Amino acid sequence: AQSVAQPEDQVNVAEGNPLTVKCTYSVSGNPYLFWYVQYPNRGLQFLLKYITGDNLVKGSYGFEAEFNKSQTSFHLKKPSALVSDSALYFCAVRDRRSWGKLQFGAGTQVVVTP
Amino acid sequence: NAGVTQTPKFQVLKTGQSMTLQCAQDMNHNSMYWYRQDPGMGLRLIYYSASEGTTDKGEVPNGYNVSRLNKREFSLRLESAAPSQTSVYFCASSGDGETQYFGPGTRLLVL
Numbered sequence: 001a002q003s004v005a006q007p008e009d010q011v012n013v014a015e016g017n018p019l020t021v022k023c024t025y026s027v028s029g030n031p032y033l034f035w036y037v038q039y040p041n042r043g044l045q046f047l048l049k050y051i052t053g054d055n056l057v058k059g060s061y062g063f064e065a066e067f068n069k070s071q072t073s074f075h076l077k078k079p080s081a082l083v084s085d086s087a088l089y090f091c092a093v094r095d096r097r098s099w100g101k102l103q104f105g106a107g108t109q110v111v112v113t114p
Numbered sequence: 115n116a117g118v119t120q121t122p123k124f125q126v127l128k129t130g131q132s133m134t135l136q137c138a139q140d141m142n143h144n145s146m147y148w149y150r151q152d153p154g155m156g157l158r159l160i161y162y163s164a165s166e167g168t169t170d171k172g173e174v175p176n177g178y179n180v181s182r183l184n185k186r187e188f189s190l191r192l193e194s195a196a197p198s199q200t201s202v203y204f205c206a207s208s209g210d211g212e213t214q215y216f217g218p219g220t221r222l223l224v225l
Contacts, residue, residue, distance in 0.1 A: 043218045
């Protein structure tokens with residue numbers, strides 16, 4: 001079985017400050033990990049993924065995420081948040097045998113204040 | 115490229131009515147997916163189609179049926195709608211079985 005936990009329902013950050021959105025996962029074997037963002041009344045947009053290789057993954061809009069196997073975490077980070085980063089962020093995981101079956105976290109609402 | 119399109123955008127049904135949600139993608143992707151999104155629960159997979167001609171159940175398939183009409187189109191049918199099926203429905207497609215691309219969603223209200 002695979003599962004994802006996003007421990008924070010909401011993250012508040014001031015514009016210009018670093019942004020971190022936490023994600024921990026549980027899978028059997030090596031994971032595929034993803035981050036998606038959802039703006040109001042829109043579908044999900046892909047931000048980045050970890051499949052293999054370098055533990056630090058860079059994605060769209062200045063976001064990056066670090067895969068930590070020992071802590072089973074894949075936290076999303078941005079060095080300097082923008083007001084336009086305010087959105088709902090989803091972490092997702094699948095194990096390498098569960099072809100196509102992504103397990104999504106409940107989502108974290110990010111609010112960036114000017 | 116329109117990407118993934120979904121129709122309708124919004125629908126109100128009465129309990130027991132049926133309807134079909136349509137999804138089409140123009141990215142020549144092999145696999146397609148249907149999810150539902152409920153507050154505080156993230157997205158849950160209803161059905162998916164790994165390739166044209168195949169469909170499989172996801173996490174929450176009860177009360178739904180799907181049809182992979184061709185490579186482009188993947189429809190979701192509610193035969194007898196229930197209030198518990200009030201949700202936002204998203205279709206997605208993938209070319210590599212990893213990264214999924216989502217449509218804008220269909221908001222469904224079942225009274």
